[in-house]
Structures are given as structure tokens and as C-alpha cells.
Amino acid sequence: MQGVWTPDQVRGAEQRLFARTPEPVVMRRAAYAVAGQCARALSDQTGGVAGRRVALLVGAGNNGGDALWAGAFLRRRGVGVTAVLLVPEKTHAAGLEGLRRAGGRAVPAEGANADTSGIGAEASDAVERADLVIDGIVGLSARGPLRPTAAELVRRVLVPIVAVDLPSGVDPMTGAVEGPAVTADLTVTFGGLKPCHVLGTGAVHSGEVTVAGIGITEELPAPEVSLLDAAEVGEEWPIPGPADDKYSTGVVGIAAGSATYPGAAVLATGAAVQATAGMVRYAGPAADDVRSRWPEVVATGSVGDAGRVQAWAVGPGIGLGASGREVLRFVLESGRPVCADADSITILSDDETTWDSRDPDAPLVLTPHAGEFARLAGEGPGMDRVAAAREVAARYDAFLLLKGNTTVIAAPDGRVLVNDARQAWPATAGSGDVLTGLIGALLATGIEPLRACGYAAHVHSLAAELAAHGATGDGPRSEAGAPIGASALLAAVPHAIRAVRDAALPS
Numbered sequence: 001m002q003g004v005w006t007p008d009q010v011r012g013a014e015q016r017l018f019a020r021t022p023e024p025v026v027m028r029r030a031a032y033a034v035a036g037q038c039a040r041a042l043s044d045q046t047g048g049v050a051g052r053r054v055a056l057l058v059g060a061g062n063n064g065g066d067a068l069w070a071g072a073f074l075r076r077r078g079v080g081v082t083a084v085l086l087v088p089e090k091t092h093a094a095g096l097e098g099l100r101r102a103g104g105r106a107v108p109a110e111g112a113n114a115d116t117s118g119i120g121a122e123a124s125d126a127v128e129r130a131d132l133v134i135d136g137i138v139g140l141s142a143r144g145p146l147r148p149t150a151a152e153l154v155r156r157v158l159v160p161i162v163a164v165d166l167p168s169g170v171d172p173m174t175g176a177v178e179g180p181a182v183t184a185d186l187t188v189t190f191g192g193l194k195p196c197h198v199l200g201t202g203a204v205h206s207g208e209v210t211v212a213g214i215g216i217t218e219e220l221p222a223p224e225v226s227l228l229d230a231a232e233v234g235e236e237w238p239i240p241g242p243a244d245d246k247y248s249t250g251v252v253g254i255a256a257g258s259a260t261y262p263g264a265a266v267l268a269t270g271a272a273v274q275a276t277a278g279m280v281r282y283a284g285p286a287a288d289d290v291r292s293r294w295p296e297v298v299a300t301g302s303v304g305d306a307g308r309v310q311a312w313a314v315g316p317g318i319g320l321g322a323s324g325r326e327v328l329r330f331v332l333e334s335g336r337p338v339c340a341d342a343d344s345i346t347i348l349s350d351d352e353t354t355w356d357s358r359d360p361d362a363p364l365v366l367t368p369h370a371g372e373f374a375r376l377a378g379e380g381p382g383m384d385r386v387a388a389a390r391e392v393a394a395r396y397d398a399f400l401l402l403k404g405n406t407t408v409i410a411a412p413d414g415r416v417l418v419n420d421a422r423q424a425w426p427a428t429a430g431s432g433d434v435l436t437g438l439i440g441a442l443l444a445t446g447i448e449p450l451r452a453c454g455y456a457a458h459v460h461s462l463a464a465e466l467a468a469h470g471a472t473g474d475g476p477r478s479e480a481g482a483p484i485g486a487s488a489l490l491a492a493v494p495h496a497i498r499a500v501r502d503a504a505l506p507s
């Protein structure tokens with residue numbers, strides 16, 4: 001698992017490091033890492049390093065200091081370096097001195113011969129003639145979007161941008177982008193990933209992210225958030241062993257669909273059938289539809305007749321009426337782990353008596369999208385989706401999977417997993433039903449709920465990606481891709497599972 005640390009955790013680690021290693025030494029390590037990545041980018045893009053031009057956008061803090069020292073290192077490799085100072089009187093003095101000693105120059109952003117936007121001619125020229133721009137505008141202490149002068153300079157950049165620590169204008173803690181912000185091709189961060197690198201829009205603005213240790217990593221506490229990679233999901237994905245049979249690999253019950261919404265039942269059940277070995281039981285009014293599409297499913301008309309299961313997935317398409325409520329109460333008091341989605345969440349939002357039927361010893365997973373989250377929590381998730389998911393998970397003593405481009409999964413004990421879809425192909429009706437079936441099947445195998453949700457979210461978004469790019473058939477993979485429906489996503493689930501399992505094979 002890859003860790004993600006909050007700005008406060010990183011600052012704390014920095015302070016512990018500074019007790020052993022002087023701050024300027026640490027800054028030069030950080031800058032050296034940035035310079036190395038910039039040299040690589042220049043070389044990839046222009047075929048060389050010496051003789052190329054780099055512009056530094058330098059803000060008022062240590063982030064600007066990093067950029068200035070990186071400029072000094074690049075200057076020593078023969079790069080022409082111009083620092084554009086956004087707040088000249090607050091520029092990191094030692095960094096500026098270091099750059100000047102190395103032969104670099106510095107110009108104010110709002111200098112002489114300013115154009116109508118207030119940008120000085122030399123600053124404008126430096127940015128427009130650069131082969132690469134380093135964003136040292138603001139780092140961990142950033143608040144809000146880029147200010148107008150910085151925003152205007154960034155707007156003029158037509159070459160790759162390497163961000164120091166994080167793309168300026170993105171909120172470090174939440175990844176929110178509420179105005180002008182840098183969109184980096186590469187971000188060089190220090191110690192470990194921060195939330196802005198992995199959450200939603202911030203992840204997009206960060207581009208490729210590389211982590212330079214610089215001595216901070218060793219000082220970091222347990223991460224606030226974790227990310228799963230394909231190999232880990234593949235390694236842990238449950239597969240049958242020689243001693244297994246259809247019961248030992250997990251029996252999942254799916255309580256979904258209605259006469260009006262039989263599709264929800266077919267999608268959730270189909271996901272469970274393909275996710276794991278074992279058995280899928282279906283209980284509900286869409287039994288005939290389910291049987292005709294998935295003959296291997298043991299289907300009955302009601303949850304009471306379903307037989308024994310190791311976990312339930314409930315909710316998609318069950319409706320908000322009396323029968324839906326009864327079904328939900330039945331599974332909540334079954335003593336089995338439950339994944340409650342869609343209508344179940346809406347019911348739980350306003351029905352205390354349904355909560356009362358819950359067996360407090362059985363894990364409960366809730367999988368709201370933003371609207372369902374607002375119903376459940378009384379307000380929407382807001383910008384800090386990690387904090388919101390964590391708070392509601394603790395409040396309901398449940399595992400909370402908040403859907404979206406970045407899926408945030410919080411355990412009641414505060415652990416958080418994040419799955420970044422890296423694309424938006426799953427944003428299609430019915431794809432949530434597929435996710436519910438995947439989670440239910442994994443819960444039935446006995447996997448811990450936080451991980452079950454993480455594995456399911458990972459395979460779900462990968463299945464959408466593979467389907468959208470036509471990577472599931474015999475033809476060549478399309479680079480651009482095309483929209484898919486939930487049925488295509490569902491059909492791609494085995495391809496996604498194979499892909500993560502292949503990623504786990506020793507290389």
C-alpha cells in the first residue's frame with residue numbers, strides 16, 4: 001500500500017528531521033531532486049540539457065526557495081535560468097543568492113515595461129522563451145487559488161511545467177481546485193504523497209508524481225490515507241484452492257431489483273458471479289430475469305427463502321416502499337456482513353427503526369454517491385471528502401465508500417483507502433450496481449471490509465477503463481476510448497481481475 005500524509009504530518013516530520021539535519025541541507029536535497037527531474041524532462045523533450053532555458057516561478061516561501069536552488073543546480077549543468085519573483089521582497093534570500101552565484105538571473109514578475117496584465121517585459125519574455133517552467137509559487141502552506149499575477153504567468157506557459165512539492169493553486173489537504181491553478185506535467189514531492197496528489201482534480205493537476213525521500217520519509221508517522229496498487233489487489237484477490245468447494249469460497253446473497261428495476265438485480269448479481277468462485281444467491285422480484293441472464297445463480301423470490309449466505313449486498317432498485325424496507329431489515333439483522341447501497345441508503349437516512357434492526361456485531365458497508373451521502377449525513381461531502389467520509393463512518397460505525405472520480409473508503413476506526421479512477425468512464429447508470437455486487441462477493445469470502453471495498457473499487461474502475469478502450473476483445477486497444485454502459489463494464493470485470501492478478505506475478 002502506498003501512504004499519503006497530511007501537510008501537518010509532513011511538517012511534523014520535517015521538524016524532527018531538522019533536529020538532526022540543518023534546514024538548508026534538507027532544502028538543497030529537495031532542490032537537487034527537482035533539478036534532476038527537470039534535467040531528465042529537458043533531455044526527453046529537447047534532446048539535451050546544456051543550452052536549454054528554464055524559467056522559475058518563485059513565490060514567497062520555502063517552495064520558492066526549493067525552486068531557486070533547483071535553478072542553481074540546473075545553471076551548473078549549463079541551463080539558462082531566469083527566476084521570476086512574484087513577491088521580490090519576500091524571496092527566499094539564500095536560494096536567490098545561490099542562484100545568482102551559479103550565474104542565474106532574477107526578474108520581478110511585475111517589473112518595468114509591464115503589459116496590460118501588469119507582467120513585466122523581462123518576466124513575460126522568460127516564461128515565453130523557456131523550454132521548461134518550474135512552479136515554486138506555493139507549496140505546503142498554500143491557501144486558495146493562484147493570485148492574479150501568478151495566474152496570468154501560468155496561463156502564458158506553453159511548455160511542460162514541473163511543480164515543486166505540489167501544483168500551486170491546488171489545496172494541499174483536499175486536492176480541491178477552486179480557481180486558477182498550475183497543471184503540472186510532473187510533480188516532485190518530498191517525503192511522501194500528500195492528499196492533493198491523489199484526490200480528484202488535484203491528482204489531474206499533479207501529472208506524474210515522483211517522491212524524493214530527502215530524509216523526511218523516515219520521520220513520517222502512520223499515513224493518514226492509503227492507496228492500493230494493482231499488484232496488491234491481484235495478490236489478494238480470492239481464488240479457489242485445491243481444497244475449496246462452492247461453499248468454502250463464499251456464498252453471497254444479492255437483494256436487489258424490482259419489477260420496475262430488474263436491471264439492477266441482473267447487474268449486481270452478474271458482478272458477484274464473476275468476482276469470485278463460490279455461489280451467488282439472488283432474492284427478489286427479478287428472479288426470472290436473473291435466472292435467464294445468469295443461470296448459475298440460485299434465485300428465489302424473497303430473502304426469507306434465500307438460504308444461508310456469508311454476506312449480503314442489498315439495495316439497488318429495491319425501492320423505498322414497505323417491501324424494500326422489510327428486505328433491508330431482514331439482511332441487517334442476519335448477523336452477516338452487509339453492503340448497503342442505493343435505496344437502502346435512502347431508507348437508512350430517514351428510518352430509525354430500520355437502523356434498530358442492525359446486528360451491531362456484523363460489519364456494515366455503505367456505498368453512497370454524493371447525493372446519497374448528503375441524505376445520510378445531513379450535508380454533502382464538501383471539499384474535504386476524506387474528512388467527510390471518516391466522520392460519517394465513525395458516526396454510523398460503518399465502512400463508508402464515497403463514490404466519485406476518486407473513491408474514498410473510510411473504516412469506522414479512521415483508516416482510509418482511496419481509489420483514483422484516473423478516468424471517468426464508470427460515470428454511467430448502473431455501474432454502481434456492479435460495484436455493489438463486487439463488494440458483496442468479496443465480503444462473502446471473509447476479506448476485511450475496508451480491503452474488500454478497496455479491491456472492488458480498483459477492479460471496477462479498471463474494468464470500465466478496459467471496456468472503454470476496447471481492451472477486452474481481440475482488436476487493438478483504442479487510445480482514445482469510447483463511452484460504455486454498465487453492461488460493458490460488467491463484461492469487463494473478468495478482464496480486470498486477470499489484469500490485476502497478472503500485475504501480481506513475479507517479473
Ligand SMILES: NC(=O)C1=CN([C@@H]2O[C@H](COP(=O)(O)OP(=O)(O)OC[C@H]3O[C@@H](n4cnc5c(N)ncnc54)[C@H](O)[C@@H]3O)[C@@H](O)[C@H]2O)[C@@H](O)CC1
Pocket residue numbers: 014023024026027030031059060061062063064066137138139140141142143144145146147164165166169190
Ligand atoms: N523548510 C524546509 O527546509 C523545507 C521545505 N520544503 C519546501 O517548503 C515548502 C513549504 O514552505 P512554506 O511553509 O514556506 O510555504 P510555501 O512556500 O508553501 O508558501 C508560503 C507563502 O505563500 C503565501 N501563499 C499562500 N497561499 C498562496 C496563494 N494561493 N498564492 C500566492 N501566495 C500564497 C503565503 O502567504 C506565504 O507567504 C514545501 O512545499 C516544500 O516545497 C522542502 O524544501 C523540504 C524542506
Ligand SMILES: Nc1ncnc2c1ncn2[C@@H]1O[C@H](COP(=O)(O)OP(=O)(O)O)[C@@H](O)[C@H]1O
Pocket residue numbers: 342369402403404405406407421423424425426427428429430431432433434435460
Ligand atoms: N466522474 C467519475 N469518474 C470515475 N468514476 C465515477 C465517476 N462518477 C461516478 N463514478 C463511479 O461510478 C459508479 C456510479 O455509482 P452510482 O452513482 O451508484 O450509479 P448507479 O446508481 O447508476 O449504479 C461508482 O462506482 C462511482 O465511483
Ligand SMILES: [K+]
Pocket residue numbers: 063135136137138139163164165166167168
Ligand atoms: K509548487
